[in-house]
Amino acid sequence: MIRPSLRSTLGCYAIILPGIVLLLTFIYLPVVWAFSKSLQEFEVGGPARFVGLANYREYLTLDPTCWPSVLNMLMLTMFAVCVRLTVPLIVAKLIHSLPRERWRHFYRVMFLAPIVVPGVAVQLIWQGMIYADNGMLNSLLSAVGLSGWARGWLSDPHTALAAVMMVGFPFVGGFEVLIYYAGLSAIPDSVNEAALLEGCTGVSKFFRIDIPLILSQLKLILLLTVIGGMQGFEGLFILTRGGPGFKTTVPGLWMYFNAFSFQRMGYACAIGVLLFLAIFALTLLNLKYFKSAEDVKGES
Amino acid sequence: MANDHDIEESAPKGLLGRVWKYGSLCAVLAVSAWLLWPGGAGAGAAGKAGAARANGRDAKHVIKFSPGTQYMPGSVPFGIGKPLEGLAKVVSRFERRFPDTRIEIINVPRVREYLVTQLSSGAAPDIINVNVEDVWVDVQKGWYIPMDGFLESPNSFVAEKHDPNLPGARQWWDLFRYQAISRGKAAPDGRNYCITMDMIETGIFYNKTIFHRLGLAVPETWPQFIAVMERIKREPHLTPLLMELSAYNDWATDLMFDQLYYNLLPGIDLVKDPAREPYLQGYLDGDELVFLLRKGFFGPHDKRYRELWRIMKQLKRYTNDDMTNADLTRQFITQQGAMYWTSSPLTYRLWSDHNLGFEWGVFYLPRFTKETSRYASGTDMCVIGGASAQFEVTCSAVGDTDSSLPLEDRMAKSERLKRVVSFLQFLCTPEQTEQVVNEYPCLIPNIVGVPVLAPLAPFEKILERRYTTTKWIFSFDLRFSDIQERMLSLYLAGGASLDEFLVWQKANLDAAAANLVRRKSPDLAAMEAQWKSLAPERAKMTDLPDEAREDHP
Numbered sequence: 110m111i112r113p114s115l116r117s118t119l120g121c122y123a124i125i126l127p128g129i130v131l132l133l134t135f136i137y138l139p140v141v142w143a144f145s146k147s148l149q150e151f152e153v154g155g156p157a158r159f160v161g162l163a164n165y166r167e168y169l170t171l172d173p174t175c176w177p178s179v180l181n182m183l184m185l186t187m188f189a190v191c192v193r194l195t196v197p198l199i200v201a202k203l204i205h206s207l208p209r210e211r212w213r214h215f216y217r218v219m220f221l222a223p224i225v226v227p228g229v230a231v232q233l234i235w236q237g238m239i240y241a242d243n244g245m246l247n248s249l250l251s252a253v254g255l256s257g258w259a260r261g262w263l264s265d266p267h268t269a270l271a272a273v274m275m276v277g278f279p280f281v282g283g284f285e286v287l288i289y290y291a292g293l294s295a296i297p298d299s300v301n302e303a304a305l306l307e308g309c310t311g312v313s314k315f316f317r318i319d320i321p322l323i324l325s326q327l328k329l330i331l332l333l334t335v336i337g338g339m340q341g342f343e344g345l346f347i348l349t350r351g352g353p354g355f356k357t358t359v360p361g362l363w364m365y366f367n368a369f370s371f372q373r374m375g376y377a378c379a380i381g382v383l384l385f386l387a388i389f390a391l392t393l394l395n396l397k398y399f400k401s402a403e404d405v406k407g408e409s
Numbered sequence: 410m411a412n413d414h415d416i417e418e419s420a421p422k423g424l425l426g427r428v429w430k431y432g433s434l435c436a437v438l439a440v441s442a443w444l445l446w447p448g449g450a451g452a453g454a455a456g457k458a459g460a461a462r463a464n465g466r467d468a469k470h471v472i473k474f475s476p477g478t479q480y481m482p483g484s485v486p487f488g489i490g491k492p493l494e495g496l497a498k499v500v501s502r503f504e505r506r507f508p509d510t511r512i513e514i515i516n517v518p519r520v521r522e523y524l525v526t527q528l529s530s531g532a533a534p535d536i537i538n539v540n541v542e543d544v545w546v547d548v549q550k551g552w553y554i555p556m557d558g559f560l561e562s563p564n565s566f567v568a569e570k571h572d573p574n575l576p577g578a579r580q581w582w583d584l585f586r587y588q589a590i591s592r593g594k595a596a597p598d599g600r601n602y603c604i605t606m607d608m609i610e611t612g613i614f615y616n617k618t619i620f621h622r623l624g625l626a627v628p629e630t631w632p633q634f635i636a637v638m639e640r641i642k643r644e645p646h647l648t649p650l651l652m653e654l655s656a657y658n659d660w661a662t663d664l665m666f667d668q669l670y671y672n673l674l675p676g677i678d679l680v681k682d683p684a685r686e687p688y689l690q691g692y693l694d695g696d697e698l699v700f701l702l703r704k705g706f707f708g709p710h711d712k713r714y715r716e717l718w719r720i721m722k723q724l725k726r727y728t729n730d731d732m733t734n735a736d737l738t739r740q741f742i743t744q745q746g747a748m749y750w751t752s753s754p755l756t757y758r759l760w761s762d763h764n765l766g767f768e769w770g771v772f773y774l775p776r777f778t779k780e781t782s783r784y785a786s787g788t789d790m791c792v793i794g795g796a797s798a799q800f801e802v803t804c805s806a807v808g809d810t811d812s813s814l815p816l817e818d819r820m821a822k823s824e825r826l827k828r829v830v831s832f833l834q835f836l837c838t839p840e841q842t843e844q845v846v847n848e849y850p851c852l853i854p855n856i857v858g859v860p861v862l863a864p865l866a867p868f869e870k871i872l873e874r875r876y877t878t879t880k881w882i883f884s885f886d887l888r889f890s891d892i893q894e895r896m897l898s899l900y901l902a903g904g905a906s907l908d909e910f911l912v913w914q915k916a917n918l919d920a921a922a923a924n925l926v927r928r929k930s931p932d933l934a935a936m937e938a939q940w941k942s943l944a945p946e947r948a949k950m951t952d953l954p955d956e957a958r959e960d961h962p
Contacts, residue, residue: 266904354899
């Protein structure tokens with residue numbers, strides 16, 4: 110005889126069971142599979158041979174792309190962190206400061222609307238319309254008499270990485286603006302009124318009141334940007350394929366080429382596992398040392 | 410109150426409103442279902458073409474054929490002219506001959522990622538059109554059917570005419586016009602997996618109007634070529650020569666290598682394949698390149714090899730800055746570039762454009778002279794072209810046999826494979842090839858007896874030249890080609906010195922050579938014996954790498 114409470118609990122487990130099975134099958138199992146394959150020399154369609162940690166050793170000590178590509182990844186990620194933690198926040202604050210809701214709504218929609226443009230389209234626009242030999246940037250430089258500065262921005266080894274970083278300028282991502290705006294809107298009126306009574310307004314209020322109270326949002330964006338920066342390579346694949354040379358290659362992109370172009374699946378899995386470990390470690394550090402608004406409140 | 414008002418407003422609609430609401434929902438669902446249904450709007454032109462030709466659904470053999478973009482029925486090349494229908498007509502004729510067979514023309518992506526997954530799962534089309542280097546990388550996996558046995562047998566559609574003098578009556582091989590290129594498609598295992606019914610060749614398309622305006626003539630030597638480009642470079646907003654990065658990595662590398670090493674061939678060509686040597690005199694296979702690499706060739710101390718990349722950097726001074734992302738066809742058509750080194754399909758784009766606004770012509774790259782390099786052989790530039798449509802038969806064609814059997818047994822037993830080969834033989838007869846290849850002036854027929862269309866005459870002339878000494882990027886694995894292209898782009902763009910590039914290239918070559926030895930185990934001992942026998946030839950040569958000199962300890 111099963112007790113009603115237990116029956117209810119079993120029912121809940123039964124309901125989430127399909128989700129758990131799917132999660133295990135499509136998320137955790139491939140991770141375990143990738144880890145096992147990273148210990149093998151393995152080509153798609155070919156035999157697999159156990160090689161221990163040789164793939165890891167080769168990538169970390171012999172592959173000349175390893176450390177330059179890690180450096181590229183760090184630079185791209187740090188740049189993304191800097192711009193995503195600042196520019197959208199400033200824009201969100203400006204919108205939030207508008208006196209009329211009608212205009213606040215208008216600007217929210219204006220900044221959010223570009224989200225519907227697919228990332229691939231954005232990359233292609235920058236590649237074909239802005240950075241091309243006869244694109245907007247070179248045309249602009251020629252028009253102002255600086256034609257000597259014109260170049261193939263994505264194929265010039267001295268500008269390729271910077272050109273990739275600048276894609277998305279002015280970096281006002283609608284998603285980030287919305288998150289920050291929500292955070293700013295969640296600050297209680299009583300806090301704002303108290304700050305006003307204390308004479309804390311403008312920039313001073315922004316740094317002393319607003320930012321500490323939206324740390325949770327900043328933490329979220331930081332976490333997502335770091336993870337995205339370390340995992341993401343699709344933009345680079347479209348814009349430069351990691352070139353010229355390896356000037357814009359990141360480990361994720363090299364993993365992709367090894368897996369699907371060179372068919373070195375075991376080697377690619379080793380790079381993937383290393384990336385996973387790096388992201389996991391950074392996420393833990395982030396969670397441990399970057400305080401959220403709730404943590405700050407708790408401490409005070 | 411608002412809700413009451415809404416209810417009051419909606420009440421008169423009643424049944425009509427509900428009909429409208431659910432009717433529109435049903436319509437959206439119906440349109441979606443139609444769009445998603447196989448053979449619906451999404452099936453595209455190829456699907457329609459296939460459906461119109463198809464024998465009944467109960468056909469014994471359903472052969473899936475992916476011909477690639479050049480001949481895809483229903484497609485419009487360059488967006489100009491009528492939709493293509495030549496291949497669909499040929500397929501219909503074949504199906505009439507073989508009522509138990511249905512050929513399904515399908516369009517699959519030529520991206521490697523897609524093909525690898527399809528091939529490894531046995532779900533690939535029976536006949537696909539992929540680049541030869543992709544095939545070579547995978548031959549040891551049993552994904553492709555070697556065609557040598559079929560090529561060495563009569564083409565059954567020629568044989569049925571009972572005239573032993575007809576090309577193809579004794580061997581299917583004899584039907585192919587460009588023997589060197591066709592046989593050069595043999596994989597590193599020595600077997601041939603490609604059927605090639607057409608040729609693509611490169612040439613320099615030039616703007617005759619600009620040439621006339623600047624008083625320039627078609628160059629006959631490399632120094633003249635440089636002088637022409639120097640003159641064009643002085644014109645504002647005009648690029649002398651348009652080139653994509655792949656053209657440096659592939660075509661330019663092979664042509665310049667041939668110009669600098671041709672005179673060394675008597676001392677370094679070690680393997681004489683009796684089947685291919687009559688057509689590919691002096692061709693250096695990947696095995697030979699590996700052996701020569703070990704003898705000090707193609708490294709930082711090989712003076713000819715250094716010269717190759719130096720000359721290429723010199724050429725880069727006259728070409729477009731952006732080597733990877735630029736739309737060079739547009740630049741040529743809008744007269745921002747005076748010359749464009751590309752392949753024959755551009756002919757159709759230019760020939761069919763009646764509003765082009767300038768005259769154009771085609772010439773081939775001129776030879777190096779001693780002024781270009783002290784190592785110049787003085788021989789005319791060779792050809793580097795190859796098959797455009799490269800049809801390979803996949804292991805799906807033996808899907809009607811027991812997969813546990815060895816491939817040779819499966820090939821012998823498979824009825825489906827026989828029909829697949831029959832279709833390819835049918836396609837390669839002059840009547841059918843002419844219908845397909847000559848539907849528009851784009852590619853040069855590779856079947857004896859099929860005329861070359863007039864606009865392509867310059868390329869027919871170019872193809873009379875000697876075939877290249879080697880095809881570098883096809884000799885090794887795809888990783889080699891990718892890294893060479895990357896580092897070459899860096900070097901040409903000024904991001905790496907010649908020495909830095911050569912250090913990378915040496916490491917790249919060493920890795921590729923090790924991979925080739927591991928996969929193929931070439932007979933290096935036999936090559937060593939041949940190397941020794943050719944010592945007197947090499948004794949006459951100068952500036953060989955230290956390790957290649959006879960006095961080297």
